[in-house]
Amino acid sequence: MNLTSITVRRLTLEMRTPFTTSFGTQTHRDLLIVEAHDDAGTVGYGECVAGAEPTYSEEATSTCEVALAEYILPRLQNADVNHPEDISRLLAPIKRNNMAKASIEGAVWDLWAKQQGISLAEALKGTKSRVDVGLSIGIKPTDAELIEAVGDAVNAGYRRIKIKIAPGRDLDMMRAVRREFPETPIMVDANSAYTLNDRDLFTALDDLDLMMIEQPLGHDDIVDHRHLQAAIRTPICLDESIHSVDDARKALELGSGKIINIKIGRVGGIAEALKIEKLCRNAGVDAWCGGMLETGIGRAHNVAIASLAGFTLPGDTAPSARYWHEDIISPEVTMNDGQIEVPTTPGLGYEVKTSMLEELTTRKFTVELS
Numbered sequence: 001m002n003l004t005s006i007t008v009r010r011l012t013l014e015m016r017t018p019f020t021t022s023f024g025t026q027t028h029r030d031l032l033i034v035e036a037h038d039d040a041g042t043v044g045y046g047e048c049v050a051g052a053e054p055t056y057s058e059e060a061t062s063t064c065e066v067a068l069a070e071y072i073l074p075r076l077q078n079a080d081v082n083h084p085e086d087i088s089r090l091l092a093p094i095k096r097n098n099m100a101k102a103s104i105e106g107a108v109w110d111l112w113a114k115q116q117g118i119s120l121a122e123a124l125k126g127t128k129s130r131v132d133v134g135l136s137i138g139i140k141p142t143d144a145e146l147i148e149a150v151g152d153a154v155n156a157g158y159r160r161i162k163i164k165i166a167p168g169r170d171l172d173m174m175r176a177v178r179r180e181f182p183e184t185p186i187m188v189d190a191n192s193a194y195t196l197n198d199r200d201l202f203t204a205l206d207d208l209d210l211m212m213i214e215q216p217l218g219h220d221d222i223v224d225h226r227h228l229q230a231a232i233r234t235p236i237c238l239d240e241s242i243h244s245v246d247d248a249r250k251a252l253e254l255g256s257g258k259i260i261n262i263k264i265g266r267v268g269g270i271a272e273a274l275k276i277e278k279l280c281r282n283a284g285v286d287a288w289c290g291g292m293l294e295t296g297i298g299r300a301h302n303v304a305i306a307s308l309a310g311f312t313l314p315g316d317t318a319p320s321a322r323y324w325h326e327d328i329i330s331p332e333v334t335m336n337d338g339q340i341e342v343p344t345t346p347g348l349g350y351e352v353k354t355s356m357l358e359e360l361t362t363r364k365f366t367v368e369l370s
């Protein structure tokens, strides 16, 4: 692949609207954009999806910046990289640090696709020309505000609505939403805010005909989830608990959940995400592409992988305008009738606004690879 250097940029972007989950509110994204350069001047782009604080997982933007600089990128110096799958092999000795590893691996996938003159979706063997889009709505202070947000999302054509819940903003709120929207495909995401002591809450939510309940229990659990899944009809979807294809295999064997939320960053990169997609597809298990409030770069990666057949349900891949006053890609990701067209041009299929990227860069470093 004639990789010559990797540049890591730290950026801060203000979100168009604050996003609240059971573990906090985000008004800005403090993130890393990773560039993979080759000797022909082609650049591949990846995005590190960690949050500013280690509250979704053990990774945060700063831990990823250090991991890339001190442990990950040095392993690529003078290494033989002929295909993006070489990256996960070279980085395998590094435990976890999945979001940091995924950011460079994604940049190399984009570069490789550009070198081959094919779209990232084609490089990953995607089969869909359009992907169904869901929307994730953060916790709102009142039921009225939430019902208004759900109505706007339904009118905008989203194929499913995901609603964040947390203790005190759960059953009554969801009953109110279901009364207003009796037919709409609706799911909830608890982000690990509950325990098995809340079993009665989930048996009550069982009556609301939800598509799934995402990550109700511990962020690193698959045993308690198994007991809860045995007690309710609604499928449990696992997000934070799944860091690898082995985690997914064990969770499905145990019956800890019936749906997998696949996030490229959470599982350490595209190569691992492809293994989980294949596992789910072969097992007849539904899977969908989760989101991490990405810029258009990470969003483009998500659209590409969501084009694979094993991504059977709408993902958290809403258009750029849901998140950003202005995205760092052109054109922005847009949606029509609840679907996003999968780009067919080389790589991500979107141009990165390099001058805007430079303006937003608060600091950067470059590692020469050869």
Ligand SMILES: O=C(O)CCC(=O)C1=CC=C[C@@H](O)[C@@H]1C(=O)O
Binding pocket: 021, 056, 136, 189, 191, 239, 290, 291, 292, 293, 294, 316, 317, 318
């Ligand atoms: O719209 C998106 O990008 C998905 C937003 C979303 O639901 C999440 C983003 C980041 C971490 C979590 O809070 C949550 C999730 O669990 O998927």
Ligand SMILES: [Mg+2]
Binding pocket: 189, 191, 214, 215, 239, 240, 261, 290
């Ligand atoms: Mg989630």
